Structures are given as structure tokens and as C-alpha cells.
Amino acid sequence: MKKILLTAFLIISSCLGSDYIGSEVDCLVIKEENSIICKYMTERSIEDKFVTMEWINPEGEVSRTRKVLFPSGHGSVYDFRYLSGREMGVWNFRVIDKDQVFNTTFEIKEEE
Secondary structure, eight states: OHHHHHHHHHHHHHHHHTSOOOOEEEEEEEGGGTEEEEEEEOOOOSSOEEEEEEEEOTTSOEEEEEEEEEOTTOOEEEEEEESTTOOSEEEEEEEEETTEEEEEEEEEOOOO
16 A cells, blocks of 8 residues: 555656756757757746747857747747858857846767
């Protein structure tokens, strides 16, 4: 009986806790698909909102700024760029959500 209650508690707590993941930003470079995908994840909201996404090149210049709609009920938004034609080095991806700023970096390396 204790095992059943413990298992039920773990399942329920993991399901209830899955909606809140905190706010974070991450990027993935996929050379095989010639793409860079960056994702911003935050707590789900009951209202639409806009966030600003910025791609900052290795020289520190903003190469693209986009104002993106974050639909109500959603927990993440994405931005995409092609890998070819991008400068080599460490890039910064920044998301501005109201008065909070979230950053991550990724590196574009030469083809081996």
C-alpha cells in the first residue's frame, strides 16, 4: 500500500510541477540541417504578450531584432536562422521579456 501511495504521489507531483519550468533560453546549432534554433521558455500566461529576441554577432553587434508574439497558454517561442553566411565565433542570443533579460551563447565553428 505504501508503494502505491508513494508512486501515486510522485506521478501527481511531477504532473503538477511540469507547468512551471522557470524562464530560460537555449540555442541549438544543427549543421546537418544548416540551421540555428533558439527557444525561450517561461511560465504559461493567460494573456498574450510580446517578447523581443536579439541575435548578437561575435563583434557584439545586434544582427537581428524581432518582436515575437507569445500567445496565451503557451510556454515557449522559437526563432530560427540559417547557419550558412553567419560569422564564425561565439554568438549571443538575448530575450527581453518586460523588464527581464535572458541570455545564452552558442558557437559557430569552421567546417572540419
